[in-house]
Amino acid sequence: MDVIRLHEQTVFIQTSNIYFKKWEVENPRNTIILLHDSLGCTFLWREWPEELAKELKCNVIAYDRRGYGKSDNYTVKRPINYLEQEADILKDLLNYWQIEKPILFGFSDGASVATIFAGMFPNDLELLIIEGVHVLIEPETLKGIVEAENILKTTQIAKALQKYHGDKVYDLYYAWTKTWLSDEHQTWNIEHFIPKITVPTLVIQGEFDEFGSMNQVNAFDKSSGIVEKLIVSNAKHTAHKEQKELVFSTITQFVNTHLHEKMD
Template identity: 75%
Template sequence: MDVIRSSEHTVFVQTSNIYYKKWEVENPQNTIILLHDSLGCTALWREWGEEFAKVLNFNVISYDRRGYGKSDNYTVKRPIDYLEQEAEILNDLLAHWQVEKPILFGFSDGASVATIYAGMFPEKINGLIIEGVHVLIEEVTLQGVREAQKTLETTNISKALAKYHGDKVFDLYYAWTKTWLSDEHQSWNIEHFIPKIQVPILIIQGELDEFGTMNQVNAFDKAMAKVEKLIVPKAGHTAHKDAKPLVFDTIVKFVKTL
């Protein structure tokens, strides 16, 4: 199935102009929402949106969270429940898009937002796909964040990211790292949302994920819904990049069972 059109838009939600991109097909069977990671944005999903649309005959929507990509900058100090706030914004976006019962595909921070949303609004989605999810604080997570901050300060990564985030790079980078490393954030935990999830869940985790262990994956054993796990051999945090064919095919098969 061919994508009949792709389009880019901006909508004001709560406090910010939010950028999003849509890939639309004829007679779509459903919609997939892409939720990016802590340094990501719509552009960094690259070809995934268009390929999902073509292979599944689904509409696909990706958006940039506050402070990322082509959305407004967001310099307010992040509270401990900032990801819950992002789930509320997602709910407003779905209402704006008039999308009902979509499938959420979240990566890293986006996976945490998707998990929260699935627990907050269990009847509003049709399936949950999460990659590199965080539901609890681990030392390996904190060490990964420390290394990421060091990379910002000792390499030219800010110049590479400026292509996608413009002059927001240092704001979003420090908002992420300083929030996760702060004393108040060490009590952060969203496991209580998991038993509330009512839809099938596909969890994808790189075997060598530098930001989380199998504790993040196994936390979903308490879900009431069906849980499928894909542990990607020799892959790191970005399993969808490290082993794209395997991850893509697994997602397609999962979606077709819904």
């Protein structure tokens, strides 16, 4: 199946202009919403949106959160519940798109937003796919963020990211690292959302994820829905890039299985 239409737009939601891109297919089975990581954006999903659309016969939408990519900058100090705020923005976006029960696929911070959304609005999604999720603060999380900040200071990563985020790079980078390393953020935890999740959930994590241990994955044992897990051998935080074929096939099988069960 070919993607029959590619659409991009900016829409004003709450206090910000939010950029999104949509890959449309004929007679879609559902819509997959992609939620990017702490340094990501729509463009950095690369070929994933189009390939998911073709393989699963679903529309796919990726959007840039506040402060990222082609969306407005977001320089306000982030409160401890800023990811809950992002879940609320996602709810408004779904209303704008007139999508009732999408499939959410979140990566890293995007996975945390997707988890929160699934707990806040358990009847407003069909399936949940999360990779490299953070639901609690661990030493591994903080160590990984300290290393990320060091990379910013000692490499050309800021210059590379300007291609995708323009002059927002330092704002978004330090908003991420300084927020998570702050004293007030050390009590951050979203595990209380997990028992409220009722939909089938696929949890993906790299075997050597530098931002979290298996505690992040095993927290989903308390979900009220079916939970499947994929621990990707020889992969770190970006398992969908490092072991793409395995992750892609697992996701497509998961979606096909549960959409088929619904049709039956």
